[in-house]
Amino acid sequence: MDSEMVKGRLKKLNKLMKKSGIDALVLTVAENVSFFTGFNGHDSWAIIKGTKVTLVTDSRYTEQAQKECLCCKIVQQDKGIAKATGEILNKLDSVKIVGVENRSSMQMFRTLKKHTKARVKASDSLAEKVRREKDSKEQLCISKAAKIAWKALDKALEQLRIGITESEWTGIVELEIRKLNSVISFDTIIAFGANGSLPHYQPGNRKLKKNDYILIDFGAKYKGYHSDLTRCFAVGKPSAFYRKAYDTVYRAQQEAVKNVRAGVKLSDLDSIARKVIADASLPVYGHGTGHGVGLEIHEAPMISKSSKDKLRAGDVVTIEPGIYMPGKLGIRIEDDVLVTETGCRVLSKDDKFGFSVPGLQTLIIT
Amino acid sequence: MDSEMVKGRLKKLNKLMKKSGIDALVLTVAENVSFFTGFNGHDSWAIIKGTKVTLVTDSRYTEQAQKECLCCKIVQQDKGIAKATGEILNKLDSVKIVGVENRSSMQMFRTLKKHTKARVKASDSLAEKVRREKDSKEQLCISKAAKIAWKALDKALEQLRIGITESEWTGIVELEIRKLNSVISFDTIIAFGANGSLPHYQPGNRKLKKNDYILIDFGAKYKGYHSDLTRCFAVGKPSAFYRKAYDTVYRAQQEAVKNVRAGVKLSDLDSIARKVIADASLPVYGHGTGHGVGLEIHEAPMISKSSKDKLRAGDVVTIEPGIYMPGKLGIRIEDDVLVTETGCRVLSKDDKFGFSVPGLQTLIIT
Numbered sequence: 001m002d003s004e005m006v007k008g009r010l011k012k013l014n015k016l017m018k019k020s021g022i023d024a025l026v027l028t029v030a031e032n033v034s035f036f037t038g039f040n041g042h043d044s045w046a047i048i049k050g051t052k053v054t055l056v057t058d059s060r061y062t063e064q065a066q067k068e069c070l071c072c073k074i075v076q077q078d079k080g081i082a083k084a085t086g087e088i089l090n091k092l093d094s095v096k097i098v099g100v101e102n103r104s105s106m107q108m109f110r111t112l113k114k115h116t117k118a119r120v121k122a123s124d125s126l127a128e129k130v131r132r133e134k135d136s137k138e139q140l141c142i143s144k145a146a147k148i149a150w151k152a153l154d155k156a157l158e159q160l161r162i163g164i165t166e167s168e169w170t171g172i173v174e175l176e177i178r179k180l181n182s183v184i185s186f187d188t189i190i191a192f193g194a195n196g197s198l199p200h201y202q203p204g205n206r207k208l209k210k211n212d213y214i215l216i217d218f219g220a221k222y223k224g225y226h227s228d229l230t231r232c233f234a235v236g237k238p239s240a241f242y243r244k245a246y247d248t249v250y251r252a253q254q255e256a257v258k259n260v261r262a263g264v265k266l267s268d269l270d271s272i273a274r275k276v277i278a279d280a281s282l283p284v285y286g287h288g289t290g291h292g293v294g295l296e297i298h299e300a301p302m303i304s305k306s307s308k309d310k311l312r313a314g315d316v317v318t319i320e321p322g323i324y325m326p327g328k329l330g331i332r333i334e335d336d337v338l339v340t341e342t343g344c345r346v347l348s349k350d351d352k353f354g355f356s357v358p359g360l361q362t363l364i365i366t
Numbered sequence: 367m368d369s370e371m372v373k374g375r376l377k378k379l380n381k382l383m384k385k386s387g388i389d390a391l392v393l394t395v396a397e398n399v400s401f402f403t404g405f406n407g408h409d410s411w412a413i414i415k416g417t418k419v420t421l422v423t424d425s426r427y428t429e430q431a432q433k434e435c436l437c438c439k440i441v442q443q444d445k446g447i448a449k450a451t452g453e454i455l456n457k458l459d460s461v462k463i464v465g466v467e468n469r470s471s472m473q474m475f476r477t478l479k480k481h482t483k484a485r486v487k488a489s490d491s492l493a494e495k496v497r498r499e500k501d502s503k504e505q506l507c508i509s510k511a512a513k514i515a516w517k518a519l520d521k522a523l524e525q526l527r528i529g530i531t532e533s534e535w536t537g538i539v540e541l542e543i544r545k546l547n548s549v550i551s552f553d554t555i556i557a558f559g560a561n562g563s564l565p566h567y568q569p570g571n572r573k574l575k576k577n578d579y580i581l582i583d584f585g586a587k588y589k590g591y592h593s594d595l596t597r598c599f600a601v602g603k604p605s606a607f608y609r610k611a612y613d614t615v616y617r618a619q620q621e622a623v624k625n626v627r628a629g630v631k632l633s634d635l636d637s638i639a640r641k642v643i644a645d646a647s648l649p650v651y652g653h654g655t656g657h658g659v660g661l662e663i664h665e666a667p668m669i670s671k672s673s674k675d676k677l678r679a680g681d682v683v684t685i686e687p688g689i690y691m692p693g694k695l696g697i698r699i700e701d702d703v704l705v706t707e708t709g710c711r712v713l714s715k716d717d718k719f720g721f722s723v724p725g726l727q728t729l730i731i732t
Contacts, residue, residue, distance in 0.1 A: 059652020060565040171544025178537025284424025
């Protein structure tokens with residue numbers, strides 16, 4: 001991370017800090033720490049005071065931090081991170097009010113408070129606000145993260161065979177991601193047949209049958225940025241009902257994508273996708289229609305009926321409606337989409353492997 | 367999870383709740399929720415009021431919860447979990463003081479507080495206290511989790527070749543774990559050569575050489591319980607210095623294991639392992655000597671110099687001293703050990719594959 005980039009990010013954060021009336025901010029969320037320091041490890045915090053950034057870490061990560069964090073001071077602590085951070089804050093000039101991210105645990109917050117002379121208060125998601133608008137480099141990272149995932153899926157599909165378990169095929173998909181020197185975005189969901197009706201299914205020992213259905217919800221990471229993708233396949237000849245349901249989900253997703261544009265109400269976008277499914281007299285999904293994706297797999301904004309906000313240019317969101325019928329089927333289609341002033345760009349569009357073509361892909365496995 | 371088991375666990379928890387002066391307890395930590403409900407999903411909370419348990423979840427998990435949670439009431443919410451939990455608490459009889467786990471975020475705590483009529487306070491790790499003593503079924507799960515890991519490692523070693531990247535071999539280890547219908551315990555650490563000096567290394571595209579060193583820190587899960595294991599191998603002929611360092615780490619680990627027994631001070635046990643390394647004039651590791659392992663990969667007790675507590679019968683802990691010399695080498699040996707009144711039992715002992723034999727294993731790869 002070059003120093004100009006850090007400066008730009010800090011400038012935005014400092015502005016929000018000033019507005020919140022805090023003199024220093026303690027970042028405890030790993031992705032926020034990473035965004036402002038370049039550090040990719042865990043269990044480390046960052047103290048922001050104007051343009052000065054201090055990374056508080058421990059001996060497990062010191063060597064890594066020295067390689068990754070070129071623009072900040074690194075402090076190795078061994079007395080507990082909250083206590084150590086409190087003591088560092090005490091040595092900083094003119095810090096009267098300290099903000100601590102409100103996603104920190106109560107426990108950490110209280111320990112920090114105990115060891116800090118300044119007034120400590122829980123702070124709203126300031127770093128997340130800066131992170132929400134993705135610049136062109138970040139957009140490219142998400143797009144590359146999607147490309148890696150598609151490439152891995154293509155390779156993994158070649159290794160699909162009747163009788164393979166969900167669990168083993170999950171391992172194969174993940175190995176293909178590893179071969180591309182990447183890592184998974186989140187716990188891969190691979191569900192055969194009716195198992196797809198559990199939106200957060202954990203792959204098990206269900207075996208693939210001759211006539212079957214596959215749902216895969218997965219992603220890869222590139223430079224810390226996530227892709228989050230879902231596709232469904234039919235093995236052999238799909239039933240007419242499955243095909244109808246699939247086409248409905250596809251239309252719902254396309255309708256939502258078509259309506260993505262800066263200024264659109266998140267709750268309106270959510271309704272647009274749901275309406276397509278309701279109009280087909282099929283059961284409407286219980287989860288949201290999508291969520292922001294970036295350094296975190298789920299981040300602002302959330303596309304749901306209770307969202308009060310609007311889409312903004314620079315948001316990258318998933319669009320992922322579904323149909324779930326327990327014991328029967330589960331279908332979801334998901335892409336990652338960049339919001340622009342005039343519409344959107346599908347960052348996860350795939351020209352090479354055909355995973356973005358309309359219509360249900362059926363696999364013939366011999 | 368049978369109802370007798372849940373009853374026994376609740377009895378212990380209720381006792382601690384009474385001592386803390388709380389009428390109901392909100393569990394927000396996934397592993398605590400799982401321990402008292404049997405639910406293995408995420409983003410769900412449990413309300414404990416005497417022997418009554420309520421799982422608060424959302425539509426993504428309702429079907430799964432219905433299958434997994436036979437002893438508790440399931441509530442599907444769609445208004446935000448903290449708000450929903452607050453409203454459920456308001457309907458319970460004689461709840462004047464509610465405890466919320468202090469590992470919950472500030473944000474969640476405040477939202478819950480806002481929507482609850484009762485007094486809400488942050489509660490110390492009560493559920494973790496009940497979880498600390500592992501019963502025989504839990505011990506067996508950890509032991510099985512270790513067996514799965516060893517079996518996978520054995521298979522993965524057969525697929526090792528000169529030129530393979532850390533990342534690809536990591537994928538192979540993880541695929542072998544998947545083939546056994548299990549999942550990884552945590553992000554697998556596989557480091558070739560000097561990369562082992564970073565205790566929390568992330569596998570990259572470093573290729574295996576003809577004369578090289580491998581560090582693998584990994585584990586598998588069985589029924590939610592983790593194994594956490596580290597081994598080092600030499601590829602080709604190791605240097606005399608590496609061999610000396612390896613033998614020192616091995617002696618440190620064995621010396622610590624020999625001294626594990628209920629009643630031993632955690633800080634003393636920590637010193638015992640460190641002393642072996644210091645006496646050999648080699649650099650002493652910065653991390654702790656071990657940690658509890660169970661439903662979480664890191665749980666109580668922590669074996670470190672600052673620990674105030676003692677080992678107790680029923681604790682399952684890792685013993686994992688190491689030597690780290692940046693740019694030169696990194697060695698760690700780790701097993702999972704059950705503490706008994708008279709000593710310990712190494713749950714991760716492996717008779718079949720020879721990963722527990724003394725002395726450095728050297729691999730001849732053709």
